[in-house]
Amino acid sequence: MSIVRHAKSPYWYMSFMVNGKTIFRSTKTNNKVLAQKIENETRKQMIEGIHFETKEEITLKDVIDIHLSSRLESKSRAQMLCYSYKLLGFKKNNITKEIVKVFGFEPSAPFHDLTSKDLFRLMMARKSEGISTSTFLHELVFFNGLITTAKQLGYRVPEIDIKDFKKDHKIKQGKKPVRYLTAEEEGRLLAELDPNKPMHGFPSVETQTSEIRRIRQDAYDFVIALLDTGARHEEIASLEWSRIDLQERTIRLYRGKVNNESTLYMTERLYEVLRRRSKNKDSEQYIFTNKKGGRRNYAICGISAAARRAGIENCTYHTMRKTLASKLVRGGLSISDVSVILGHASVATTQNYYASLSPAESSKRAVALLDK
Numbered sequence: 443m444s445i446v447r448h449a450k451s452p453y454w455y456m457s458f459m460v461n462g463k464t465i466f467r468s469t470k471t472n473n474k475v476l477a478q479k480i481e482n483e484t485r486k487q488m489i490e491g492i493h494f495e496t497k498e499e500i501t502l503k504d505v506i507d508i509h510l511s512s513r514l515e516s517k518s519r520a521q522m523l524c525y526s527y528k529l530l531g532f533k534k535n536n537i538t539k540e541i542v543k544v545f546g547f548e549p550s551a552p553f554h555d556l557t558s559k560d561l562f563r564l565m566m567a568r569k570s571e572g573i574s575t576s577t578f579l580h581e582l583v584f585f586n587g588l589i590t591t592a593k594q595l596g597y598r599v600p601e602i603d604i605k606d607f608k609k610d611h612k613i614k615q616g617k618k619p620v621r622y623l624t625a626e627e628e629g630r631l632l633a634e635l636d637p638n639k640p641m642h643g644f645p646s647v648e649t650q651t652s653e654i655r656r657i658r659q660d661a662y663d664f665v666i667a668l669l670d671t672g673a674r675h676e677e678i679a680s681l682e683w684s685r686i687d688l689q690e691r692t693i694r695l696y697r698g699k700v701n702n703e704s705t706l707y708m709t710e711r712l713y714e715v716l717r718r719r720s721k722n723k724d725s726e727q728y729i730f731t732n733k734k735g736g737r738r739n740y741a742i743c744g745i746s747a748a749a750r751r752a753g754i755e756n757c758t759y760h761t762m763r764k765t766l767a768s769k770l771v772r773g774g775l776s777i778s779d780v781s782v783i784l785g786h787a788s789v790a791t792t793q794n795y796y797a798s799l800s801p802a803e804s805s806k807r808a809v810a811l812l813d814k
Contacts, residue, residue: 444456444457444458444478444481444485445457445469445474445477445478445481448468451468452472453468453469453470453471453472453477454468454469454471454472454473454474454477454478455467455468455469456468456469456477456480456481456484456485458481458485460485460488460489465484465485465488469481497596497597497598498596498597498598499552499553499554499597499598500552500553500554500592500595500597500598501549501550501551501552501553502529502530502547502548502549502550502551502552502553502556502588503530503549503550504553505553505588505591505592505597506526506529506530506588508591508595509522509526509587509588509591510522510523510526512591518676520739520740521580521740522584522587525580525581525584525585526584528544528546528581529546529547529564529581529584529585530546530547530549531543531544531545531546531547531548531549532544532546544567544571545563545564545567545568545571547560547564552598553588553592553597553598553599553600554597554598554599554600554601555600556600556602557600557601557602558602558607558610561582561585561602561607562611564581565578565611565613568581575613575614575615576615578613579608579613579614579615582604582607582608582613583604585604586604589602589604619798620764620767620768620795620796620798620799621756621761621764622761622764622765622767622768622769623754623757623761623762623765627752627754627757628669628765630752630753630754631665631748631749631752631754631757632662632665632666633752634748634749634751634752635658635661635662635665635744635745635748636662637655637658637659637661637662653733656724656733657744658744660730660731660738661741661744661745661748663715663719663730664678664730664738664745665745665762666711666712666715667681667712667715667729667730668759668762668763669762669765669766670708670709670711670712670766671693671695671706671712671766672762672763672766672767672770672783672784673695673763673785674697674699674759674760674763674785675740675759675760676698676699677695677696677697677698677785678729678730679730679737679738679739679740680696680698680728680737681693681695681728681729681730682727682728682729683720683723683726683727683728683729684727686716686720686729688713688716688717688720691707691708691713692705692706692707692708693705693706693707693708695785697785700785700786700787702785702787704782704783704785706783716729742758742759745757745759763784764795766783766784767780767783767784767792767795767796768796768799770783771796771797771799771800772799772800777789777792777793777796777797777800778792780792780796781793
């Protein structure tokens with residue numbers, strides 16, 4: 443039983459364990475029914491943490507700072523910084539770096555005071571700001587990370603279940619047509635990225651500083667690497683020379699997202715890029731570096747600007763991955779083979795994204811055969 447009589451007391455005592463701790467105390471009543479109710483309520487409250495040591499409060503700004511400081515080496519730190527700024531009510535213009543006000547929460551507000559209503563207001567504001575559902579879902583993932591960090595450190599947290607919130611408001615990423623570069627768009631993009639092309643507002647190629655030359659050459663070479671491997675940004679940004687075999691023309695590519703490894707053969711143009719870079723390395727470890735010689739950061743501005751000059755819309759690093767996949771699928775390579783090259787954890791993932799491209803090509807081949 444969870445209530446017992448004490449030999450030297452007229453009262454019923456409650457006796458149970460919570461979180462490995464034995465609770466034995468008086469109910470202050472000799473009425474058994476009432477004692478059982480008191481025991482049930484006390485057990486419930488203690489399980490919920492109400493009668494444990496009161497948890498310390500923390501502000502939204504402080505929990506964000508702690509969360510970010512615990513992830514200094516995270517490959518997605520740049521994106522996390524963006525989400526943290528927006529939660530606090532501002533963002534930085536990608537080009538000018540100017541501060542732009544957006545909907546956010548008071549930095550000094552107690553973190554645990556945030557509610558599902560606040561998240562709903564955030565969702566509606568992001569919609570009015572033109573933010574896609576996919577981006578908002580990433581922001582929710584970041585917010586959930588803040589809750590996890592605060593919990594682990596023993597702070598009070600919002601009573602919000604992110605999974606329930608997404609389910610209640612039917613927030614899910616809709617399936618969109620695959621955005622990939624056509625051969626003509628790819629050519630225009632590479633032409634704009636060509637480090638030898640004169641650019642308005644830049645010194646002539648001959649008088650450019652070594653740092654400007656490095657940045658322009660890196661942008662061009664980086665895009666070639668993405669286009670010809672179909673790798674994710676982080677996989678190429680962190681690629682090391684030890685994983686390159688120029689003699690065999692292979693790349694051992696580690697897929698951190700799905701924790702697997704692929705061996706890819708180089709295209710001719712990728713081989714020429716890597717061979718050239720191997721003769722004048724900025725780092726003995728990384729193929730693509732920042733100006734200090736560390737691994738390359740998430741630097742998209744130059745490539746985005748080149749895409750705008752080329753008249754190409756919706757062009758991101760991930761567009762390069764989709765471009766390779768679309769080439770392979772439309773060229774007749776099986777979905778399972780494409781899945782291996784992309785390093786997907788499951789063929790079903792590849793099927794979900796790219797199978798729609800295959801029927802059209804199959805239909806073209808069928809018509810060509812029937813028209814013979």
